[in-house]
Amino acid sequence: MDSKQLIELSNKYIANTYNRFPIVLVRGSWCRVWDIDGKEYLDFVAGLAVCNLGHCHPRVVEAIQEQAEKLIHVSNLYHIEPQARLAELLCKNSFANKVFFCNSGAEANEAAIKLARKYFKDKSENRFQIITMEKSFHGRTMATLAATGQKKFQQGFEPLLEKFIYVPFNDVQAVESAITQETCAVMVEPIQGEGGVNIPSTHYLKDLKALCKDKGILLIFDEVQVGMGRTGKLFAYENYNVSPDIMTLAKGLAGGVAIGAMLATDEIAKSFTPGTHASTFGGNPLATAAGIAALKAVLEEGMLENCQKVGQYLFEKLNGLKAEYPFIKEVRGKGLIIGMELTIPGASIVNACMGNGLLINCTSDTILRFIPPLVVTKDEVDEMLEILMPILDGVQS
Numbered sequence: 001m002d003s004k005q006l007i008e009l010s011n012k013y014i015a016n017t018y019n020r021f022p023i024v025l026v027r028g029s030w031c032r033v034w035d036i037d038g039k040e041y042l043d044f045v046a047g048l049a050v051c052n053l054g055h056c057h058p059r060v061v062e063a064i065q066e067q068a069e070k071l072i073h074v075s076n077l078y079h080i081e082p083q084a085r086l087a088e089l090l091c092k093n094s095f096a097n098k099v100f101f102c103n104s105g106a107e108a109n110e111a112a113i114k115l116a117r118k119y120f121k122d123k124s125e126n127r128f129q130i131i132t133m134e135k136s137f138h139g140r141t142m143a144t145l146a147a148t149g150q151k152k153f154q155q156g157f158e159p160l161l162e163k164f165i166y167v168p169f170n171d172v173q174a175v176e177s178a179i180t181q182e183t184c185a186v187m188v189e190p191i192q193g194e195g196g197v198n199i200p201s202t203h204y205l206k207d208l209k210a211l212c213k214d215k216g217i218l219l220i221f222d223e224v225q226v227g228m229g230r231t232g233k234l235f236a237y238e239n240y241n242v243s244p245d246i247m248t249l250a251k252g253l254a255g256g257v258a259i260g261a262m263l264a265t266d267e268i269a270k271s272f273t274p275g276t277h278a279s280t281f282g283g284n285p286l287a288t289a290a291g292i293a294a295l296k297a298v299l300e301e302g303m304l305e306n307c308q309k310v311g312q313y314l315f316e317k318l319n320g321l322k323a324e325y326p327f328i329k330e331v332r333g334k335g336l337i338i339g340m341e342l343t344i345p346g347a348s349i350v351n352a353c354m355g356n357g358l359l360i361n362c363t364s365d366t367i368l369r370f371i372p373p374l375v376v377t378k379d380e381v382d383e384m385l386e387i388l389m390p391i392l393d394g395v396q397s
């Protein structure tokens with residue numbers, strides 16, 4: 001089948017929930033992918049911050065191959081070796097003592113929401129309301145949709161799950177004003193991804209933690225997008241000298257294999273007892289074997305250092321473009337999640353880049369998002385700019 005036939009097949013049988021670009025990707029290696037016609041693309045999307053190690057990292061490929069020959073799935077009715085080992089690795093490298101595994105970011109946030117409610121039920125406190133942020137993104141299931149502070153995702157699915165309220169990001173005072181005797185938790189992305197790469201001010205997260213502690217409520221960090229090295233630290237919260245009570249992970253956790261995880265301290269995790277929550281596929285041997293390989297690669301192959309170094313370089317280069325192009329409003333980011341806010345829609349720039357062999361993403365209509373694999377090099381950044389700049393030159397503003 002050629003590209004045209006495959007796109008027709010896809011459009012005929014796949015539910016129409018994505019506006020897909022008209023290319024069929026068939027192969028990837030490090031920071032590059034190839035389409036069915038053999039055209040090469042430099043990939044600054046990385047599967048939407050999933051392929052942090054680059055495409056088909058040999059350690060992940062080998063781990064999947066080895067595990068697939070041994071055992072792909074058994075139920076969580078039994079103990080699973082790679083699951084236990086990945087949980088140990090995550091706990092030893094974070095604030096947490098316990099991990100619940102699932103299969104996606106939304107599921108990890110569902111688990112966090114359920115655990116926060118259950119924790120207070122167990123203490124016989126009537127707290128069930130969760131404060132989240134405007135422009136947040138927490139997933140597409142009914143609970144995480146209600147947690148997501150953006151109307152455009154919620155429209156058509158009402159009535160939403162009750163007891164979520166939204167306040168502006170970066171505003172501790174607004175959170176304080178919103179807390180009632182029903183509040184059980186504050187849920188926040190340390191850096192908002194989907195909502196436009198919004199960076200917290202220096203003290204925001206620390207102040208939030210102090211507030212939550214003072215009010216006796218839980219702080220949940222959704223690190224589904226910015227965890228696993230994306231910001232130059234293994235977890236984004238490490239940049240801000242603060243740790244949450246509960247954290248969720250997914251995207252970059254297993255080198256491209258579907259996985260999700262909710263991490264918590266012992267004190268809080270103990271409210272999940274047998275029968276209170278579950279996932280058939282959660283923490284299965286294949287996904288967790290990939291997760292171990294991915295986490296070790298991030299920690300042992302200098303990816304955090306590379307993310308900081310090349311991230312800084314990319315930031316400076318993109319920020320430097322502001323002087324040349326008046327339609328660039330602001331460049332912001334941390335490590336290798338960088339947003340370039342425009343005064344115009346970004347879609348035509350993304351399309352033009354794709355035509356010239358570069359994949360970038362646009363979020364919230366006007367924000368170009370650069371989220372390359374953490375192994376990206378300065379040369380690849382230069383290569384990216386050589387494609388991007390002529391396209392910016394052609395923009396009518």
Ligand SMILES: *Cc1c(COP(=O)(O)O)cnc(C)c1O
Pocket residue numbers: 103104105106107109137138139140189193194222223224225226250251
């Ligand atoms: C992508 C994302 C989610 C949802 O993850 P899925 O795996 O698509 O369910 C949740 N939170 C954040 C911050 C995300 O970026």
